[in-house]
Amino acid sequence: MSLSVVMVGSGNVATHISKRLNNQGVNILQVYSRTEESARLMAEKLSAEWTTDPKSLNSEADLYFLALKDSVLADFLVKSGLKNKLLVHCSGSLGISILSPYSNQYGVLYPLQTFSKSREINLEKIPIFIESSNAETEKKIFQLAKSISTSVNKATSSQRLQLHMAAVFACNFVNHMYTIAGEIMETSGFGFDYLEPLIRETCEKALRLHPREAQTGPAVRNDRNIIEKHLHTLEYDANLRLLYERLTQHISNFHKK
Amino acid sequence: MSLSVVMVGSGNVATHISKRLNNQGVNILQVYSRTEESARLMAEKLSAEWTTDPKSLNSEADLYFLALKDSVLADFLVKSGLKNKLLVHCSGSLGISILSPYSNQYGVLYPLQTFSKSREINLEKIPIFIESSNAETEKKIFQLAKSISTSVNKATSSQRLQLHMAAVFACNFVNHMYTIAGEIMETSGFGFDYLEPLIRETCEKALRLHPREAQTGPAVRNDRNIIEKHLHTLEYDANLRLLYERLTQHISNFHKK
Structure with missing residues (x-):
């Protein structure tokens, strides 16, 4: 049995x-x-x-996949007039309950990955976390998730918020x-x-050893001599200096535990 | 012509x-x-x-490679009584001049990489930065560096301190x-x-696009809704919450520029 889907959104996640x-x-109906152009x-x-x-959505789909920004989803739902359809959002930080006023069959399909339109990406092994309003709905969302990736897991809304926060550290903050x-x-x-060689090796080492074990550098050794030299060098940028200090302190405290 | 070397140190860098x-x-003489055991x-x-x-170093070597921690190098030099030998240290944050009281031929060979004894590593393409007291010494240090890697570059002590600081951000802070x-x-x-898939993709994306262009997440979009949810979730750990806030603010300010 194959599902028919209406895709709501044309951003990075929707595209991939x-x-x-x-x-x-x-x-995809x-x-x-x-x-108009992106649609x-x-x-x-x-x-x-x-x-x-939003009022002209095809009403025949088995599932409506809502790949919109968190901030516009509620407004879209009001405008669309979708009622008693199988609704699935894919946000890391929105609870499942945002969908409950519109249907009895609803859920979440959250892919733990960073997406850019300009980069091809292999979705086959990315972890997907699902949540559902009831067992029957879960079967359908599971089926959809399985057609995307081999790694499908159940997670509650509050677990998903944690996953999303972990992703902010491991992706957004790392990139910064x-x-x-x-x-x-x-x-x-x-x-x-x-x-490049340093970045690649840092990544590989953390994945092989677990990052707790892989930590190196002046902060974990609490090498004040080097730390002071760096802070002195960063005097041209007070905010960056403060960030260096806070990160150093956090590493040092964390590994003292 | 092949150089003969005395290796001072048995830590991660010395080993590799x-x-x-x-x-x-x-x-290596x-x-x-x-x-005793590690020696x-x-x-x-x-x-x-x-x-x-330190007083029983072989005096016949062409080059003395000083792979010690910054904090013990000065003390070792005093104790060793090395005089008028070709001395090379490999620290990111020590200036070249720490070696000048002991010889006229001295320099630095700094490999921009993170080393762990437990991990094999391909040194052939890691960037090496060298600095030398004079042209003749430079030739020898260059020769040594070239036998390690194809990427050998000149850098002054203050450039090297910058490189080391960049490495702290790209490696130590990333790992944290x-x-x-x-x-x-x-x-x-x-x-x-x-x-794992998120970490790998974040790394690849930054290397392909440059990280400035690859930044995603609530901080760069200044999505206060998500940020507040995360801060609320982090209330159990005041220091982590503060770190999240400072990182978010730094990303947000950086991309406003």
């Missing part, structure tokens, strides 16, 4: 998930986006219909550390590329 | 560099370490002599973000492994 579902033989572009790739009107490192490299007259 | 030099045909173990692998006495993410995963009831 739609493509994967389509390749896996899931029938229609794409909704606020802007049409995405629909063409999927051989689907498209609309920019890379950005700062890149800025400092440029100050030193060398490019960001010189960090 | 010695092995690589030995494989490349550099003649002797290993010094404070403890002997490392020397056996290199078919070299060993000593635990992984550690925190792992802790949060464990709170949620899932293991650190579930983050």
